[in-house]
Amino acid sequence: MANSLSISFANDMQELTHLLQVVNVFLEPRALSSKLVYAVNLILEEILMNIIKYGYDDEDSHEIEVQIGVEEEEVALTVIDDGKEFNPLTIPGLARSKSAMDRLEEGLGLQFVRHMRNAMEYRREEDKNILTIWIFL
Amino acid sequence: MEVVEKKQNGICILGLLGRLDSNTSPEFEKKIFEVIEDGTKSLIVDFESLDYISSAGLRVLLKATKELKRSDGKIVLCSMKEYIKEVFEIAGFVSLFPIVSSVGDAMEEF
Numbered sequence: 712m713a714n715s716l717s718i719s720f721a722n723d724m725q726e727l728t729h730l731l732q733v734v735n736v737f738l739e740p741r742a743l744s745s746k747l748v749y750a751v752n753l754i755l756e757e758i759l760m761n762i763i764k765y766g767y768d769d770e771d772s773h774e775i776e777v778q779i780g781v782e783e784e785e786v787a788l789t790v791i792d793d794g795k796e797f798n799p800l801t802i803p804g805l806a807r808s809k810s811a812m813d814r815l816e817e818g819l820g821l822q823f824v825r826h827m828r829n830a831m832e833y834r835r836e837e838d839k840n841i842l843t844i845w846i847f848l
Numbered sequence: 849m850e851v852v853e854k855k856q857n858g859i860c861i862l863g864l865l866g867r868l869d870s871n872t873s874p875e876f877e878k879k880i881f882e883v884i885e886d887g888t889k890s891l892i893v894d895f896e897s898l899d900y901i902s903s904a905g906l907r908v909l910l911k912a913t914k915e916l917k918r919s920d921g922k923i924v925l926c927s928m929k930e931y932i933k934e935v936f937e938i939a940g941f942v943s944l945f946p947i948v949s950s951v952g953d954a955m956e957e958f
Contacts, residue, residue, distance in 0.1 A: 724870060724871055725871070727870065727871070728869070728871045731869075745899075745929070745931065746930075746931040749899075749900060749931045749932075750931075752900060752902075753900075753902055753935070756869055756870060756902045757902060757903060760870050760902075760904070819903045819906065819939055820902065820903040822938060822939075823902075823903065823935055823938060823939075826938045
């Protein structure tokens with residue numbers, strides 16, 4: 712069984728659904744916990760939705776690459792896109808006092824990512840965002 | 849994703865099946881707002897068969913509860929998987945919705 716998967720897809724919400732299906736077919740035979748499979752799906756959806764919604768100023772089709780590696784002790788997710796420079800590590804945490812609506816407006820999805828990942832690394836190379844997220848098993 | 853609607857003792861129960869994500873949440877939004885526009889004030893959303901929710905689904909629930917509160921209505925959520933409840937906690941949504949363990953317990957909230 713291959714330990715890694717690499718797929719490219721266009722910046723389109725329908726394509727995102729298809730991508731997550733492919734990811735789940737890859738994860739399914741590995742008998743990972745439902746919580747971990749959920750975390751992988753949620754992190755990918757929130758990160759990719761953010762890129763599709765806010766990453767591009769033009770109407771052109773752009774390729775987004777997703778890599779998943781499953782090792783004995785961790786799952787590594789890498790997302791590479793040619794959108795605007797965006798480093799999710801610089802997003803501050805939300806103040807507890809904020810209302811639920813403010814939390815949604817201020818990127819709740821990325822807060823989920825922050826909460827569920829164990830480590831995260833960002834770099835900008837050749838006009839591309841390269842984000843890697845690790846979830847420990 | 850599928851939404852199953854039931855009425856019991858004047859309370860509307862929406863059962864969610866499958867995945868509530870950025871693609872399916874517009875469909876759920878349409879359904880829940882239809883029910884609210886029909887005059888429902890007591891609404892239970894049953895998560896028993898829901899496997900997945902993302903921020904897009906939470907957004908719909910927040911909009912719906914704001915709308916219902918205007919007419920003194922209320923939404924109760926029930927039968928959530930532990931990992932789904934966790935995102936409600938991260939989002940601070942546990943203070944906005946009563947979250948109980950079964951449809952029976954949810955009925956008691958009205």
